[in-house]
Amino acid sequence: MNAPPRSVAIVGGSTTAWLCAAALKRAFQYRDLDLVVLDPGRSADDPLGRWTLASLRSIHSLLGLKESDLVRRTGATFRLGSEHRGWQGDASRFVHVHGELGINIHNAPFHEYLALRALTGRPENPEDYSLAAVAARTGKFARPMNGHNPLTSSFTYGLHLDELAYCEYLREHTKRAGVSHIDAQLSDVTFRDDGHVAALVLADGRRISADYFLDCSGRQALLMNRLGRADWQDWSAWLRNDRMVSSGALAMDDPSAVTRTDATDVGWLWRIPLAQSSVAGYVYSSQFCGDNEAVRQLRHYAPCVSEPTLCNLRQGRRARPWTRNCIAIGASAIELEPLVGADLHVAQLGVATLIELFPLDGHGATEASEYNRIIGEHADALRDFTIAHYRVGVGRSAAHWAAMRAEPLPQSLAEKLDLYCANGRIVLRDHETFDVVDWAWLLLGSGCLPDELGLHARTTLASAPVEHIAGLRVAIERLAGSMPRHMDYVRQQR
């Protein structure tokens, strides 16, 4: 085939599959790309709730989805960030919000100012210098605006989603957009002489042939697992949680726009607010905690209203998510515990990168190697950011934590943390999802301070405009005070 692909078949019935189908349809509207989704139904072990990064909003707007409608119809709520409790011992807490932290001081980032204050015995709470963090703490929310006051655009936000309702919403949208779908199980695949997949064979014997195939079937990787030799890069030495359990739960009382996590000796519990309910879950290590015990702790943590669903987690990634004419997108390519809320971001990166690099012919070898390079770098950066939650600060002392903390860090993470610890600088690589400020929230929040600051930064910060900085605190507090309560804002979505 020397022409660009005319047809793409997508395997999977989850959110990722519908997002990919809708995005491809939208991008290649003009050339009438033939798209079909083979929907084997929801996998029983899919999570019941998700939390997302701000990036999801850009794909919503690309697809023409109106957010207020989506929020109202799927019972979603807003998300300014996460509140992490217990990660540095039982009494500890910090927030990681998707917003700016302070202001630059003569080109020095604010986190260096906060580090300097802490190093010189005058520690401050980073939250006081972030509108998003104060709003999160006080249960407030409003969308950012481009108003006169620059603080009103100093943050961004993601969503808390009811997975079933959101998936259904996307499915309806995608069908309306003209993507055909077949509800059936995949029973086999046939190959061409060159090893590329020729067709999907369904349980009833029907065949779906296409030029390219996407595996959006989640952790089961229904298609990729049939391609033979796996090229799995295992992350389980650093990320030892291998089980997840989740359950619907009763609504929370006037919840803030935050994802709540609570670290335990064997993993971490989470809970997200939805409009009329909530979802809770537990990510843990089966080596240190039995499933029954995990369910018991989960029920203790949140008033569950459904039978908890359980699944295995095998953290790692494919070295080549694009192999021949098959492309794994989402959890079929990258399995990572959901701590940093990047599941859908990973799916979105996959499809956005595929659209940019949409193959010009049937081989796609040049595109595949570039795609795999980009997605691989992003995945490794997300891995590093996740691992860092366990590794910075004093952490917890339990055996599970000690085992993770004993493992030598991935080199990329070691390099980042080494430089930070030596002089407070945070240096990013080419393809990273999280920015310097995200690392700052995590590092400062975890009590991980640099040994000292750079000579030049110290000089610069010595003349920090103290009154202006104090004024910022006041302005933030005042503005947060004027914002509506999060749940009132949710109810106002029309």
Place this chain on the structure above:
Amino acid sequence: MIVQRPLNVVIVGGGTAGWMAAAAFTAALKPEQRRVRLIESSEIGTVGVGEATLPHLRMFNRRIGIDERDLMAKTQATFKLGIEFVDWARVGDSYIHPFGAYGSRMAGVPFHQYWLRQKKQGQAAPLEAYSLPIVAARQGKFALPVDDPASLLSTFGYAFQFDASLYASYLRGFAEQRGVQRIEGKVIDVQLRGTDGWIESLKLENGTVVAGDLFIDCSGFRGLLIEQALHTGYEEWTRWLPCDRAVAVPSRNVGPLTPYTRATAREAGWQWRIPLQHRTGNGYVYSSNFISDDAAAEKLLSRLDGEALGTPRFLRFVAGRRRKTWNKNCVAVGLAGGFLEPLESTSIYLIQIAITTLIDYLADSARFDPRIVDAYNRWIDMEYDRVRDFLILHYHANQRDDAPIWNYCRTMAVPDSLAQRMELFRHRGRVITYKDGLFLEASWLAVYLGQRVIPVGYDLLADALNATELERRTRSLREQIEQAVARMPTHEQFLGNYCPAKLA
């Protein structure tokens, strides 16, 4: 906070690198934080590299607090909008690598993808027509860019072409005013500490001993401290960048001053031409495997615009970089750190990045944390490696078979990092971009296309816009650029008003 004693910095060598380092240290640190001394010998000549610069240098100047207009007037400076490459892919070719983008993205797709689509259909205007700095350069026009992002005049940057020795003198004045102590003398011995081999002190010819915490080696190619004393080692890149010599001579100005530098491919390398207010800098960078020194000098002298001013000076070098530019308590800056030929005017940029990164990273005055040293070396390596690949592209992607050097370069194996970039561009015009390091999408694009690396395909997304609309938008952009350039003064008019040369 713990009061620390001042950082004792000793700079060896007073060329561009040495005085840039001295000026930057004095500007960044308060007098009580540092003691900066610079050792140079008026007997040792400086190379005076990089008479042509990149726009980044303006940030360096701003950062340390130099008034650009004053600097330009005192260094015989002219403006530079890009570099013209003549005869590179084929004899008779000419392209400009501009300081600015070609058009702008439409519907999230890079402009050049639409251009490739039009080209495929035989309807494309030359890509140059979509770059304001190129159109201005070709017409000898110049005006300063503006801040308003809605204006076409915000779509370019500029650099200077100046006399690097005058720049060094200018910085010397700046640094000495701020307390840098200049020591006249030759280093004859380097005293290493017994315990760990760090540099303890330098002994000068007159017997003076200069001790310090941090030694900055700006001694040029020989690397007096980094190599001769510390034996750091050198990674050689001659197999990709075969030129190992240069011969330089200034000439009298003839005709209007061009707001760009020219690099013309020759039988054994290439020739530079850099117009300054008072003279034109010229040089022939060549490979000693393919031409003799005498022949190179003869060729150079026969190809000047105007009368030669002085006798040709020869330089020798080896392309590559020091295995560690920061080793123990010694940081090598400029030619002591590595050499990449001035084809893309990167010499001063590499000096600048070494100095500013060093200043940003330095933490403690008493010891140099290996975590910082390692991070610094990784960063500088990345900068050199990316420039290296970009330079190799100029040599490798040629279609000349009129001289052995071009046959060699066309058929040589290039680094994997470059081979992958080229493959992706050839296949579909996609430029691999990166967050840090030199050369953005437009630079790679200019050189790929200029070197006749022509993509077979283009992004499918570029087909989404209908042809009439695309034609309308592209024509309108060309017209706007032409109109904007028509309103610009000539380069010489602008210079005459803005920064006529005056004595320092």
